[in-house]
Amino acid sequence: MDITEIITNLVFQLAVIIFAARIFGKLASRVGIPSVLGELISGIIIGPFALGGLSLPGFPHGLFGVTESLAGAVSPELYAFSQIASIILLFSSGLETDLSLFIKYSVSGGIIGLGGVVVSFFFGAGCAMLILPVLEIECSGLFDIKCLFLGIMSTATSVGITARILSDKKKMDSPEGVTILAAAVFDDVLGIVLLAVVMGIVSALGSGAALSGGKIGLIALKAFGIWLVATVVFILLSKKIARFVRLFGGATDFSIAALGVAFLLAGFFEKESIAMIIGAYTTGLALSGTDIAPVIQEKIHSLYKFFVPIFFAVTGMSVDITKLFSRNVLICGGIYTLLAVFSKLLGCGLPALGLGFNIKGGFRIGSGMIPRGEVALIIAGIGLTAKDASGLPIVNQDLFGVVILMTLVTTLVAPPILNVSLSIKGRGTKKEVASSESQIFEWDFKNQELTHLVMDILHRDLRAEGFYVQMMNITDGICTARRGDTAISLREEDTKLIIETDEKDMGFVKGELYEIMLRLNKSMQSLSALKNTASLQYGFASPENRVTNSITRYLNPACISVNLKGNTKEEIFEELLTLLCQSGNVKNREMVKLSLMEREKSMSTGLEKGIAIPHAKTDGVKETCVAIGIKADGVDFNSMDGKPAQIFVMLVSPINGANPLMRAMAAFSGALMHEEIRTALLQAKTPEGVIDVLKDSKKL
Structure with a gap:
């Protein structure tokens, strides 16, 4: 296969992934579950083990046919896209981490976060010892690399859904809510540290070295040391890094430069046999304390929205659906999931009992830490491509299916468990706190x-x-x-x-x-x-304005009248609104009227030379619509030149989406500023005649 064919296939694949991920992501959001799960499921459905493996014209092995490569079931090109996405995802996660909070705030949050990580790690690793033989996978003990991976994947917490529930239940500022959110910060950082340690061990195994307990300790110390030194150095230099990226220009330019720094550190970490995502997270964590952090978040949001769904879809494509629903995978996945839930309840809830919370409070805190999410999936993907000492993937398809099940189920069961815990009457602390309402x-x-x-x-x-x-x-x-x-x-x-x-x-x-x-x-x-100055007032009312397709694109004979009956501004408004409703795009007439009247109160839309263009943006319409009315005798419209208005163009568009209201206004005003166009419109006898005149105006 030549390079052109490879790129062509990639373009088709990305197109399908983009649409599938967004469709399933929106469907998931509508039923109240995180969009990430919808994106993951979309990948499973269109992947090489399902619809993507079906033969199609031009794709005899399927659009996403199974490939034997270092990237596993997906092509190296798609895998590269997903890795870029994981760097953007973890860089964003680091930016969202409140570094000051991590260093200074909430001792109880730190202890609970540590408890959740330690207990869930050992529960996950211990569970792996039980399920690996069932899946016919060799296991050498608790410190087998596969056990360590399942331990790490059990630690990851995703509290975005927890935050939404706490907010809806008015518990965000409760002792339990504050503690959960603080613990989540520590949980994220500690999970990253554990991954750095395990990736150091993976690297040593890949080199064929025999590992004793002492050597594992040294490798862990080295990996932790590299992460710690890089983190401390970047935090200390964060303000200088911020000044450096600002040299590249405005907000968009320095935000992209900051992402470039994340890629640089990610590459360095990978060279040191530590996962790239750790370098990306470290960069974000260091910059999170600078004043440019919120600006970077805003500017890379579009990149995030493009790349990250691709990552989750590609992760789903790596799932062999035939093995996902095999008896052994379902049994082992169920056991692993139960222990993952129980470990957070125990690991986070138990320490809470010693920090001023009662059993109710401990249960609420543990419930809030149950959901797994993005980081667990990233770690699973790393394990799917990383090799052990024998050259086999650390996480094979059976284990990958177990992790996918755990991530899906914990994310789905967490909301009802948390809702139940919050519905239990009574305070969650042993003593009455200063305020609880x-x-x-x-x-x-x-x-x-x-x-x-x-x-x-x-x-x-x-x-x-x-x-x-x-x-x-x-x-x-x-x-x-x-x-x-x-x-x-x-x-x-x-x-x-x-x-x-x-x-x-x-x-x-x-x-x-x-x-x-x-x-x-x-x-x-x-x-x-400023708005009353002659230089700014209705700048679009100029014959020099470009007359584009906007002038005829939305025209409908049913929405045009050449003989308006009204004799007042209010009556003309009502007639135009009635015409506008003929477009079929008006969802709520009263909402449209209110928006138009509000706009009219701020300043009259009567221009000069007998022209008025009432306009507004409102959720009362489905898409941009136009109504045109002509009143040869004219009506007082409080116009700029004090003369009656004779030609009326009512323009309305939705608040959101690509609806170029101002360009349409500029196009209409540009045409109507020409005397010959106004004269022809006033002489038009039918709506079709009005449309013909406006079409001819594009030739001016």
């Missing part, structure tokens, strides 16, 4: 952009007040802010900002939000003064 403050800004703006400012202000602000996930709208015994949960839902905290702290939060609104109001007053 949360309040929720919800504010609808009626505008998504304004909600984003206020959220960003609130983040900055809370950091300035000494709070540790942490996003729970790059794709999640939830973040937490903590300082001492004060915990605040912040999240966005469409145009709403929802804040949850203890009732004793709500006054502070409302005061902070009030100050933000005052500052924004002052800024808006400055903008209001």
Whole structure:
């Protein structure tokens, strides 16, 4: 197969993966489970062991036919894409880790996180000793590399779903909620350290060296030392690294440069026989304490959204579905899953009993640490391609199926278990805490952009007040802010900002939000003064504007009237709205009317030369729609030149999505500024005649 054919196949494969991952990811979100599971399942379905292995024209062995390569069942090209994605994923995870919180905050969180990692590691490794013989895999004891891998995969925790449940149950700032989120930070870091140690052992085995207990200890010490030195050095140099990447230009440029640093350290770690993802995570962790961290997160979000679903789909494609549902894999997967759940309940819940929590509190904390997710899948993928001393994959298809089952089941069962634990009446602490009741403050800004703006400012202000602000996930709208015994949960839902905290702290939060609104109001007053200047007012009302296909793309004879009946602005509005509804794109007439009237209140859409273009963005329509009306006698529309308006173009588009409202407005105004077009429109006798005139305007 030549290079052109290889690349062509890759292009087709990526196209199918992109659509499959997004379709299944959205379906998963709709039924209330993490999108990552949908993406994983999409890979299983389209993979080489299922639909991807079916013969197709031009693909005799299937689009994703099984390949025998170092990358396992997928092609080296796809595997390379998934590895790039894993670096982006772990770099983002590192950026989301609150370094200050990890170093300074919550001793109880550290102890509970450590307990969860240690207990789940030994439970996972011990379980491997039991199930490996059942799967007819050789096992030399607890420190067999396969046992160590299953131990590490059992430690990983994904608390994004836990954070959502805590927020919905108004428990984000409860003692249990704060402790879970703090423990998750330690859990992530400790899991990365364990992976570094085990990868050092894998490297030594790959070289054919005989390993005694003492040698394993030295290898572990070396791997841990490399990670620790790199982490400390990067943290100490984090501000200099931030200054360095800023040299490359604006926010987008320095964010890409920061990702380049992550790739550099990832490559160095791989050369030292430590997984690349550890280097990526370390870079993110070091930069998380700098002022550019939130900017980098925002700018690489598109890369994350493109690459990371590909990673999970490719991981799913590596699953041999025939072995996934074999009797032995199901039995061993069930045992491994039960122990994975129990180990978190025990490892995190038991230490909580010695830290001021009662049995209820310990159960809640353990429940919140149950979900496994992204990191477990990444480690499983590493094991699938890494080789042991005999040259065989450390994690074969049977073991891979066991891990996939564990990840799926723990993620699915965690929400109901946590919901049950939170529904048990009574406090979770042995003694009454200072406050245990949360309040929720919800504010609808009626505008998504304004909600984003206020959220960003609130983040900055809370950091300035000494709070540790942490996003729970790059794709999640939830973040937490903590300082001492004060915990605040912040999240966005469409145009709403929802804040949850203890009732004793709500006054502070409302005061902070009030100050933000005052500052924004002052800024808006400055903008209001500018909007009335002749140089800015309706800049699109110019005959020089480009007349594009937008002028005819949305035209429909049913939405055009050459003889409007109304004699007032309000009556014209109602007639145009009725015409607009003929497009079939209006979902809610009243919502559309409200948006148009709100826009009209801020400034009249009457231009000059008898033209008015009322417009708005609203969720009341499915897609951009246009209504055109002509009133030869004219109607007072509070136009710029004080003259009656005769030609009306009503433009409405959805708030989200690719709906070029302003370009359409510019195209219409560009055409209507020409006198011959206005004259022809006023003389038109039918809606079809109006469309013909506007089509001819593109020739101007």
